[in-house]
Amino acid sequence: MRLLTPEDFEPWVGKKVRLNTVPAPVEITLARIERRPVLRGLPDHREPFSLFFEAPANVVLMDTTYEFDCGKGGPHEICIAQLQPSADKRHYQAAFS
Known part of the structure; x- marks a missing residue:
C-alpha cells in the first residue's frame, strides 16, 4: 500500500471534496496543507503533514474516519x-505522520 503524501492533495487546495456521509454526502473545502519536517534519523518515513478543511457552519462532522x-x-x-x-x-484537520 502506498502512503499518501502532501503532493497527492496539492491539486485540491481551495477546492471542494466529497465525503461519503449518511444520510447524504457532504462537501467541504480543502483550505490548506501544512508540512512538518521529517524527524532526524528516520529517512525512510514520509514527510508528516496535515490537511485543514473548512465547511459551512451547518456541516457538523464527528471526529472519525470518512x-x-x-x-x-x-x-x-x-x-x-x-x-x-x-x-x-x-x-x-487530518494529520498524517
Missing part, C-alpha cells in the same frame, strides 16, 4: 477531527 473523494487515486479513508469553529465556518 471516505473522501478527492478525485485522482481515491477515494481515501481519512480520519478528521474538528477544530475550534469560527463565526461562520467549521474547521477540520
